[in-house]
Amino acid sequence: MTTVRMKINGRAYGPVTVRDELTMNDFLRERLGLTGTKFGCGAGQCLSCAVIIDDPDGTSHTSPTCIVPAASFNGKSIRTVEGHATNGELTALQRSFIDHFAFQCGYCTAGFLNEGQVLLERLAKTPVARDDLEKTIADAFDGHLCRCTGYIKYHEAVRDVVLADPGRYLT
Amino acid sequence: MKFAVLAGVVGLTTCVTCDSRSATLATPETFAGIGDAATRSAALFTELGKVLTNPRCVNCHPAGDRPHQGELGRSHQPPVERGPDGRGVTAMRCPICHQDANFDPGRVPGHHEWRLAPREMGWEGKSLGEICAQIKDQARNGGRSLDALARHIGGDTLVGWAWSPGFGRRPAPGTQKEAGALVEAWINTGAVCPK
Numbered sequence A: 001m002t003t004v005r006m007k008i009n010g011r012a013y014g015p016v017t018v019r020d021e022l023t024m025n026d027f028l029r030e031r032l033g034l035t036g037t038k039f040g041c042g043a044g045q046c047l048s049c050a051v052i053i054d055d056p057d058g059t060s061h062t063s064p065t066c067i068v069p070a071a072s073f074n075g076k077s078i079r080t081v082e083g084h085a086t087n088g089e090l091t092a093l094q095r096s097f098i099d100h101f102a103f104q105c106g107y108c109t110a111g112f113l114n115e116g117q118v119l120l121e122r123l124a125k126t127p128v129a130r131d132d133l134e135k136t137i138a139d140a141f142d143g144h145l146c147r148c149t150g151y152i153k154y155h156e157a158v159r160d161v162v163l164a165d166p167g168r169y170l171t
Numbered sequence B: 001m002k003f004a005v006l007a008g009v010v011g012l013t014t015c016v017t018c019d020s021r022s023a024t025l026a027t028p029e030t031f032a033g034i035g036d037a038a039t040r041s042a043a044l045f046t047e048l049g050k051v052l053t054n055p056r057c058v059n060c061h062p063a064g065d066r067p068h069q070g071e072l073g074r075s076h077q078p079p080v081e082r083g084p085d086g087r088g089v090t091a092m093r094c095p096i097c098h099q100d101a102n103f104d105p106g107r108v109p110g111h112h113e114w115r116l117a118p119r120e121m122g123w124e125g126k127s128l129g130e131i132c133a134q135i136k137d138q139a140r141n142g143g144r145s146l147d148a149l150a151r152h153i154g155g156d157t158l159v160g161w162a163w164s165p166g167f168g169r170r171p172a173p174g175t176q177k178e179a180g181a182l183v184e185a186w187i188n189t190g191a192v193c194p195k
Helices: A024-031 A092-099 A109-125 A130-141 A152-163 B002-017 B037-052 B128-136 B146-155 B157-163 B176-188
Strands: A002-008 A011-018 A051-054 A060-063 A077-079
Touching (some): A092 A109, B146 B176
């Protein structure tokens, strides 16, 4: 058993005791009722279960939760899909996903949204050239699996957020 | 008669799918009967080769830039890549999934230094003679002397993971201590490579 404390979507959780074999996915969905993060393959391959980890150095990255113990998130600050909108106001990326009809069944969407958000925040700190944008987006989404959409509209949705504010995201 | 035939078929099927890799390592003393030192040295390395060519080692010492998984060396899923430092690309770093220890509920092996071996240390598909020459070559073994190589194989904890790989993975043969003993005996007999 491990006692964990963490921040999720800006709110402190814990101390709470968890079994060492409890996955972070089960902790979010079963213990906390945060069911926006999905359980897809259970093998770290589809990334439907990915959440954002905000690192102390100001950067962020995504992590699967299906094959990672909840105990390893002790002390961390994470964001789930539930934490994007503020007071009901959607983020630019969420609006772009809707405008582009980027998702269908929605099961992979939380993972794509988290990954896209991390990408936008990274580009805001380290812009890229327009010529490198397509590969940058493709590399960021590499590994996220979707059985419905063919990925194109997810890609276009992120791209259009970038192109709508080139001074922020592009060199 | 029918039962005998069935048993034979089952046995044949089992044999086709069975793994003939040894789970043990011979001790250096076992080779004392080989009088010629060079021959004995090469034989010691051949025994050590059971460890070096085991999937627990080869999976992360691949020929290319992608690790393997499992007993049959299948491509790692998800399809991760080496990245600039051997610990993955930006959006898929090794430590994101591979924690400090094995996580058996997720079948994920772990160690705080989890990463691919450097490209020049890949020996997938090579013969024992080639592997031997490679791990002796300081240009390709991280600048290690033979003594440092012995300490690496016999004592490094990431190497040691191979003998405690977690659920669903067969450990490397023998123990790390036994592998270390073979390395030292090989060095003491001239570190001769098998042909």
